[in-house]
Amino acid sequence: xxxxxxxxxxPAAEPAGVERTxxxxxxxxxxxxxxDRLDDRVSGTGGRQLVVVDYKTGRRPPRTDDARTSLPxxxxxxxxxxxxxxxxxxxxxxxxxxxAVHAWQHTDASLARHLSRAEDIAAECAAADDRFRAGxxxxxxxxxxxxxxxxxxxxxxxxxxxxxxxxxATPARRPWDGLDLPAND
Numbered sequence: 001x002x003x004x005x006x007x008x009x010x011p012a013a014e015p016a017g018v019e020r021t022x023x024x025x026x027x028x029x030x031x032x033x034x035x036d037r038l039d040d041r042v043s044g045t046g047g048r049q050l051v052v053v054d055y056k057t058g059r060r061p062p063r064t065d066d067a068r069t070s071l072p073x074x075x076x077x078x079x080x081x082x083x084x085x086x087x088x089x090x091x092x093x094x095x096x097x098x099x100a101v102h103a104w105q106h107t108d109a110s111l112a113r114h115l116s117r118a119e120d121i122a123a124e125c126a127a128a129d130d131r132f133r134a135g136x137x138x139x140x141x142x143x144x145x146x147x148x149x150x151x152x153x154x155x156x157x158x159x160x161x162x163x164x165x166x167x168x169a170t171p172a173r174r175p176w177d178g179l180d181l182p183a184n185d
Contacts, residue, residue, distance in 0.1 A: 016040040022079035050088035067104040074114030
């Protein structure tokens with residue numbers, strides 16, 4: 001899997017960073033993260049630009065829309081541009097099992113929308129935290145401040161037994177359910 005992917009790489013193309021930590025702040029949030037790989041490439045206009053590369057190894061290959069809508073990838077691009085003081089608009093998902101690359105070229109406006117979305121999420125979390133610290137009188141108030149969001153992952157959740165919505169969402173799963181393991185002889 002990895003050998004086929006690496007065979008396609010140009011050995012002369014040195015990444016600008018591998019497992020590179022980047023961070024940035026706004027008036028409302030501070031974010032940091034670690035980028036799998038950060039490339040320095042020639043842009044479509046002939047200049048240089050940074051490109052955020054995120055490796056994926058799961059069964060389901062990502063789609064270009066996954067690169068476009070990924071909040072973490074957009075925040076990495078914003079942070080990389082600010083830390084290294086160079087343009088960074090392109091983000092890519094590299095699916096190692098299939099060697100597929102799904103790229104998205106952000107605009108300044110699309111990166112600003114992602115950053116605003118992150119700030120909105122942080123404001124929501126801060127408001128819920130404030131409500132919790134102020135004291136929630138009953139379980140109904142807790143569920144209102146922190147509503148359950150059941151889904152397919154509920155089957156593996158450690159708190160499933162305490163969550164009626166998660167218990168109703170999907171049957172309980174063991175950690176190894178769904179894995180293609182060789183049969184014991």
